Amino acid sequence: MAYNPPLRDWHGKTVWLVGASSGIGQATAHALHARGARVVVSARNAGALDDFVRSHAGAVALPLDAADPAAVAVAAQAVLAQGPIDLMMYCAGHYREMRAAEFDLAEMLKHQQVNYTGALYLLDALLPAMRQRGTGHISLVGSVAGYRGLPKSLAYGPTKAALINLAETLYLDLQASGVGVSLVSPGFVETPLTAQNRFSMPALISPAKAADEILRGWADGEFEIHFPKRFTLWMKTLRVLPYALYFPAIRKFTGL
Template sequence: MPFNPPLPDWRGKNVWLVGASSGIGQATAHALHAAGAKVFVSARNAGALAGFVQSHPGAVALALDVTDRPALKAAAQTVLAAGKLDLVMYCAGYYKELRATGFELAEMLRHSEVNYHGALYLLDAVLPALLAQQSGHISLISSVAGYTGLPKSLAYGPTKAALINLAETLYLDLKDSRIGVSLVCPGFVETPLTAQNEFTMPALITPEQAAQEILRGWRQGEFEIHFPKRFTRWMKALRLLPYGARFAAVRKITSL
């Protein structure tokens, strides 16, 4: 039995992707548009959104900063005015390496504002409408970095762990309301965020490959969509280890 109502056909569906100016968000927006969906895209980069709309007829750009709650609310009103909202996806993300030895409160708070609080603002803006229509789907992009503590992920990892817990709880709370919830946990994807990494990223994939994995997961009604599995399965196994073994394994793998 699938966790969610399968989503095999996007023709005529209204979808809103928040954080879609590049990377996984933009690639997923492209894939949904190609599948026949009416696509709304949001991000801070108005120029990138304009370029997307120009090459994707019928798409609608709603530029905003996810930390601006009123802006998210206003954009949601525009999306909801177009008809029933079939899917909303939170793709926005911020990442900067940080270790406890170089603790920066401003960076910790910036990660929280973009990666987690923005998702809460989005829920505040759309959840009443989804509950009223008794349908729709909420998808949150987290990361395997949320599975367990990792070096250099002091600011990023906890926000992604929060999204995992949020998605799990949303699923339990909304199951009887016929609203689907999915959690997307990518490994390394070639995006502007991961371009900062100075180490070799194992099992690195393209945003287009990530988008196809996401659509496959929605099509099959999955709750957690994680990829590439040749990497993410190891990460999932790692978090099952007792802390002593887990910490030793992480230090050995990362050399930190």
């Protein structure tokens, strides 16, 4: 079922990727540029953005801390001044392993600011123009870690759960307006964030493979683009289990 207008022809389209200095964001920016999109890349790492622009003619680097609402507003005005935005992908991310015994409020709030609140700042800056125009697409990068509570994901998981709920509600509110909404739910992807993990990551894929899955999902008009299926379908099964089965299953699988 197509939930959104299919996005297949990227020639001449303007795409703003926030969180594009590495990993999924950078790989998706590369794939979109190869298909003819005008790519604007943002992140805190200005050096990485400059490197990207040097190897992608016509791409625009716009350094940005998505957790700074004033900076987001200025950046959005700069992008919109060049014409309408056809797609905004929010893929900024922060991750540190945490369990309750090491509860760190500062880290909890940093996860919230980068992973979730930054998306709200972008929506505040872009939604009025998209709704007025009656076109455009918002894509939020969540995670299967947001499906249900998981050990070591005390800080990260709740922010991704919030993004899932946000995307679902945005879709319901915006479907009739012509503005598309999609949720990207990756499993394990080889990025600087997952490089911190000290456990075996099942079905680990490359950022390039993740980007291919994302563009395929946009082309098919999907709402949730989840991958790799051999892992995410298993996680979806766990998502519907009652607690009496879910908690023992997670303890058995993780050993925690």
